[in-house]
Amino acid sequence: xxxxxxxxxxxxxxxxxILALVFLAFQVSGLRQEFNPDTTYRLxxxxxxxxxxxxxxxxxxxxxxVGQVENIRIDPISVRARVDMxxxxxxxxxxxxxxxxxxxxxxxxxxxxxxxxxxxxxxLHDGDQIRDTQSALVxxxxxxxxxxxxxxxx
Numbered sequence: 001x002x003x004x005x006x007x008x009x010x011x012x013x014x015x016x017x018i019l020a021l022v023f024l025a026f027q028v029s030g031l032r033q034e035f036n037p038d039t040t041y042r043l044x045x046x047x048x049x050x051x052x053x054x055x056x057x058x059x060x061x062x063x064x065x066v067g068q069v070e071n072i073r074i075d076p077i078s079v080r081a082r083v084d085m086x087x088x089x090x091x092x093x094x095x096x097x098x099x100x101x102x103x104x105x106x107x108x109x110x111x112x113x114x115x116x117x118x119x120x121x122x123x124l125h126d127g128d129q130i131r132d133t134q135s136a137l138v139x140x141x142x143x144x145x146x147x148x149x150x151x152x153x154x
Contacts, residue, residue, distance in 0.1 A: 040067065040086040041126035045100040045113070049135040050081040052111040053102055059085050059113045066091045069113065085113065095120040101134035111136060 050072060059067035067087035075082040087094070097118030102111055115130075124130070 043085045045130040045133050046080040047135045051136040051138045061115045094124045096122045099132045100130045102136035
């Protein structure tokens with residue numbers, strides 16, 4: 001009878017551990033925050049290179065998540081990557097000269113879009129496009145450039 005209670009206690013302990021791991025996985029992954037069309041507005045930006053950026057990637061201002069990437073596709077006219085972002089309606093102060101840059105969380109972390117609001121008086125509205133963008137820094141290209149310079153210099 002005592003061993004039966006020990007087995008039940010161990011089973012409950014393992015179940016609690018598994019639930020804790022699942023909870024931590026959701027906290028770290030960023031899936032807990034949903035952005036829906038009713039509470040957001042859409043902005044677009046075009047980048048030369050979106051290397052590693054994905055749907056549902058974060059859109060941040062000053063380290064605070066204010067939106068997420070909704071869609072990434074190739075613009076057939078400019079042949080650049082067009083990124084659609086959903087931004088919280090509360091963030092209604094983004095000026096026309098806002099800069100959108102693809103950055104990396106840490107050296108090998110996930111890619112996200114960092115918005116830097118400008119100083120223009122006119123603000124961006126639903127469906128507008130951010131004109132000033134900075135593409136992703138590709139680590140492999142950077143290492144390749146450094147190595148080629150080291151090899152070519154005597």
